Amino acid sequence: MTTLTTPRRDASLWDVADSILGALEMVRRALFFIWPTYIFAAYVSCALFFANRHVLMGDALSRVASAWTIAQGFQPHLAAIGFVWGPIPVVPEIPLLWFGHIWRPLVTEVIAGSIVTAAFGAMGVYMLYHFLLERGVSRMTSTVLTLGFAFNPLILIYSTNGMSEIPYIALLIASLRYFSRWEIRGRTMDLGIAAILVGLASWDRYESIVATIAMAGVVSIIRWRATIDRPLPARRQTIFAHLLIVFMPTILFFGTFILFSWSLTGTPLAQFSSVYGNSSLVKIAGSPIIASVQVETVSNRLMHLAPFLVVEIFFLLVAIYFRRWSVRMGAIAIVGLPLLFDLYGLTSGLQFDFLRYLILAIPLVVVVGAELAVNGHAGSFVACVSVVVTMGTAFWTIGIPDMALQEYPYHQLMVGQEGATLSDVQLEAPTAVAQWLDAQNLPDDSILTDATYGGRVIVGSRYPRRFATSPDRNYFTIIDNPYQHGIRYVITVPTNTGAIYPINEYYPTMFDGCVPNTQLVFQATGLGRPSYWRVYKIDGPISPSSAVKSTHCTAPLPPNVF
Amino acid sequence: MSDAAALEYYQRISERFPQPPQDVRIAAEEAARNGLEGINDDVMAKVAFYPWQRRFWITVVVVLTVGFILDPVITGSILSAFLVVLYSLTVYGRMRITFTGILSDPPKQDLLHLVADDDLPMYTILMPAYDEPEVIRNLVRAVDEIDYPHDRLELLLLLEEDDHRTLDALLEVELPASVRVLLVPPSEPRTKPKACNYGLHFARGKYVTIYDAEDIPQRYQLRYAVAMFENSPDNVVCLQARLDYFNDRQNLLTRFFSIEYATWFGCILPGLQALNMPIPLGGTSNHMRTDRLIELGGWDPYNVTEDADLGLRLAQNGYRTLVLDSVTMEEANSDTVNWIRQRSRWYKGYLQTWLVHMRRPRQSFQHVGFRGVLGMTTVIGLTPALAAVNLFAGLITVFFLVGLPSFLSGVFPPWVVYMGTAMFFFGNALVIFSSILAMIKMRKEHLVWACLLFPLYWFLMAVAATKAVYQLIVKPSYWEKTQHGLTEAGE
Structure with missing residues (x-):
């Protein structure tokens, strides 16, 4: 008696390889017809080139910082989208940033x-x-x-x-x-x-x-x-x-x-x-x-x-x-x-x-x-x-x-020159701040910063949720009474950076160390603007009214900053 | 009226309008009530819930009740999450269907000339009426206005035997030769589908259609239907013409109703057709091949939306329904209370129809495919169900927006809140947007401003749907007694 079925062959490694190759071939064919994919690939290649040389723009970085904060929580925290800007560039970044721990440049180089x-x-x-x-x-x-x-x-x-x-x-x-x-x-x-x-x-x-x-x-x-x-x-x-x-x-x-x-x-x-x-x-x-x-x-x-x-x-x-x-x-x-x-x-x-x-x-x-x-x-x-x-x-x-x-x-x-030193946004100093803060094992929402410059620190951190940043709903109540709201560290920059930094608006003398109950614990300098960053530890309640020039100043402004 | 008097009255009427022999009438009446049972007893809506469906829904209710007693927060979260997802999917499905319909090009009317006068077949019009003496005037006018050879036109006026008001009026006029009066023997259920089944028994036409007494069909509709039938594949057994209202400017309610009908017949049905999904028929102006309709057992006399049911039954049997690009003008219900009564009956009928067609889910999947079941569920089953949920969901959203988020965020997980809020804004806006597009497509731009007020109409729908769901649960057979199919059909 003849059998009509083909004899069964055990699946070997070759079959697996075959089907993978087949799938790849299908993808290749599909890509051939979807020419915008090539435009996309060209843009991404250029992006990698620029990122590799650390040229980036501050607003893009702040957006990624917002998306990074949202992506790293189980509970979506939509205020962090940052309504200073519209949600469009931020929201599509969120799923990409779920992989931000695996490939850091996604965050740190705004990729x-x-x-x-x-x-x-x-x-x-x-x-x-x-x-x-x-x-x-x-x-x-x-x-x-x-x-x-x-x-x-x-x-x-x-x-x-x-x-x-x-x-x-x-x-x-x-x-x-x-x-x-x-x-x-x-x-x-x-x-x-x-x-x-x-x-x-x-x-x-x-x-x-x-x-x-x-x-x-x-x-x-x-x-x-x-x-x-x-x-x-x-x-x-x-x-x-x-x-x-x-x-x-x-x-x-x-x-x-x-x-x-x-x-x-x-x-x-x-x-x-x-x-x-x-x-x-x-x-x-x-x-x-x-x-x-x-x-x-x-x-x-x-x-x-x-x-x-x-x-x-x-x-x-x-x-x-x-x-x-x-x-x-x-x-x-x-x-x-x-x-x-x-x-x-x-x-x-x-x-x-x-x-x-x-x-x-x-x-x-x-x-x-x-x-x-x-x-x-x-x-x-x-x-x-x-x-x-x-x-x-x-x-x-x-x-x-x-x-x-x-x-x-x-x-x-x-044109083949080095562009990074010309860029406004320089990340060495804020990254140093981020790394130091990461090492402190802090709870969520315990570091006060904001969206203007805070983003540069946040992208450097592995724990974006530890930062209390604008525009949270209760940001301005936190900034009024940081200690009572669980804030233990404040990131400060000099007052003459050319952009508004709410912490400097509320505590103009904080950077100089003139606010009681605060203690300078870390500082970093680098290129770009601002070039000087300080981290203050808060040991007790402070409020904007306590921020007066006084003899308490522990760290006068060094002459090399601005 | 005593039996003797009734008999005497019947004899007087039948002298003027000859009726079939008594044994034929009784057989026809019996078939009209139970004919479907003989062919397929599973498809009748005599009982709303099949045993397993009853058990299923009771289980759901019990589980939810126990859940709410044990842990209201978790149960509320799961339920709301489920509803939000279901709601989103339904809105997506409806939009997919509507936009497909908006994009579909209407078929060309030049088919009109394809069938020569001599080749036109016999055509039967069923015109059920109950307690509508004014029907007579319309009847004479209707026969005059229909452009179809009168020797091949048969108009069966279906009246209840004890409808004396109409019959008295009838005695006073001279009827055109093509009109035949059929007296339906009185029996329960007294519904429009039963009357139609009775008429179908005596129909001689190759094709059959239903018009309500006050309908104004487009002059060439029958010719066009014949042409379209002759040029369609054999499995096309039904053509649904577009219904429209002539009193759309009367008040806000008739405007809403017209917007809804224009969207339904102008966009959703063509969309269902393009997506190859079952098409629920509208109340009138559906044209059918008589032999196939008889084969299928006619209409379900126990279903209050027998038209929608028949549309799905055709699809279940492998037949197709197409949209006929011809209009029949009707009168829109202009009274809110009356509208809610009518709508709650429709919604109850929709639920009933969906339950009937989901009695054997596996079979349904085999017959109309996954896509068909999806369409059926989206358009028929979920329309009333979610209209009812709408009331509740709208209230919750309003609460949320006026500043009770702290209370509600305990009940709903954040992604449900975000999704629900997004649905509230974008889902609703998309529906309004699509109806504005539909109005432009249907050349009803004078109704566009009413589209913006459509949420008011949803509120009415929600009330009607809540009433329908309540009645389906508490008194599943209630409509059989109160339903005056023939009057309501003419509302």
Whole structure:
């Protein structure tokens, strides 16, 4: 009798190897088609390069410190998200930081933040490419414009450093893509997705509200024109309905942000009103940040960063006027108006004088380029040249320290110089503080610090939960009576660092050792700002009123600090 | 009225409107009540809970009660966690279905011309009515307005034998030739599905549909249904037309009701169709192949939402329902108390239907697949269940927001609080957002502002659902006595 079944073979090691290889092959094939993965990989590689040379930005570090605190507890402690900033760059970092003990650079070199921005960057690049294709730009031109955007030095830097710029731009571009689909196909669902994406961006940067307003304006005009044959009440109703679609997500996201901020930290709009808020920071004397930049300065900077933007706009206006090109202004308005708002913010002192507030100029070059490129070869040529030239001008601009205070160290690394010493953020001293504190075996919430500088210590610590940091709900009650709230150590920095540090506001003489019941137990110095760190042990109750200059001062300010 | 008087009245009516012989009538009546039993006795809702279901729910209640006595905090946490997860999944499922529906393109109406006049088959319209003398006016108008060859149209007016008001009115008018009056012998249960079953027994059409007395179907609906049937695979045995309200601007309630119907028929049903999930039928304007319907045993006379039940039974038997892109206009319930009564009946029917179709879960999984059971549970079973939970959940969230978090954080684990709060804001907002999208798709932009007030409607739903759940538990057979299927169908 013959048997129809194949003879059974015992599973050997080879079978296991075979199936692993098979799985890898499948992954490889999948990756081949998911090209944004390569963009992601490129960004992460650059991030590792920068991290390896210790160049990083303070805000990104504070965000990682917040996420690190949340990730290390069984009970999520959401106040630590830090409502000074929106939750977007912080929340996706939390799961990555569950591995922060296994691979320390995730925390100490802000690589968790880098991975998040790299992912957003890759998403933005993917969305941009499809926006261009769907808009009708040829495949070739789309590829050039997309790569020109993806590897523009400024975009590259911010895709690797954990800041909020790239999530903002990526969400804006994604929103743009769906908005443009709505313009082309007329499906309200696409408009809904666009509105949700731009609303989500308000969890990253509040300026995205300007993009929502721009979108609402464009939608009103489009619907008004499209319903020309309908009676007036019907036209009003359709515009009202579409405006609801546009505004609802932004109102919801921004509203919940305010509500949660309020319920978790006690301040509805920490971004504006807290001691870390922009208005407070801009007011600080001795700050390297100069409020209220001149219009000439800002336009000069913009002309350095993206001079061909003007060329493109000129070309577009001429073509519209003389050649009757049909141009969709929607996409341009959605990126352009927020940029105009940033320019206004810079000149009116709402925002700091940082180059990164002009970063929207780069996607705007591509978006204006798209409108040129859909109208023929000449347009495509101008668009491609503009985008490629912008790569060069952006690189040139970040090489000028006066213009690009924060980006200059990255430029130095890119040209083969050592950039780390130029960076504001230096971690040797705070890491030494963290290591010393880790060794003290303290209970949770026993070390007083705050989000401005505390983050630098917290990322260096293996026990982030031991730090009481703003913006906890009861932070300011703790700072009033630290000893009664279980605080045993206070981290202090000199008072003239150029940023607000609440401990210095409450105990201006603490650093100098003039507060009774405190005792200097550790100090560290290093490069960067602040360069001098002290840890005081609290032996008994202290309060702001006890912090007077007196003969109790045990440690006068050494002459080498500032 | 005495028996003799009733007999005399019947004879007078049947002289004017000839009825089938008495033995045929009795057989038809018997079949209308119990016909389904002979084919498949498991699918009837004579009892709400199957024995194992009864045991299961009693166990759940006992375990929860004991739990609350022993440790209210832990039991409350587990229960709330379970509900939050269930709620989130349901909102996700409903949104998935709705958005699929919003994105689906309506089928083209140009099929209309595919069937020539000569090839149109016999079509039966069932029109059940009870205590509605005004039906007569509509009836004459309806027959006039339907664009279908009158020699191939059969309209069966189904009246209860003792419905004297309607019958008296009927005696005074001249009926069109295609109308046939059928008197349903009086017996329990007095429901719309039983009347329809009785009518189905005498239907001669290849296709059959149901209209309520006051319905205004689109003129070409029958032709379109024929064309769509002829161009669909054999397993498509039912087409559901879209229902809409003509009095949507009457008051806030009719606006809400219209928003709900537009979303249901315009987005959720097409979404279910696109996702290949069972489609619960709406009350009227469902067109069916007569032979298949008879084969399946018709409607369940004991189920108060016999339409939804039939839709699921079709799916269980491997048949498909498609959405017919044609509208039937109805009148929306404009009175709140009346609305709650009607809605609680629907919700009770939904629960009953779901229980019936989950009597043999394994079989259901085999017949409609995992996805089908999921759709069935999300749309039919969980709609009333979670509407009832909504009242409770909303209250808790409000408590939480007005500053009792310290009390509640003892009861709920933090992730439940966060998830619940997120659901409260984003889940609810997403539902409102989707209904605004649906209104734009359905060209009902004048209802958009009412979408923003929709939480008020949820409150009414929650009240109705609570009433329905209460009745299902306390008096599972209550509706059989109070249900005036025919009047309520016309509400």
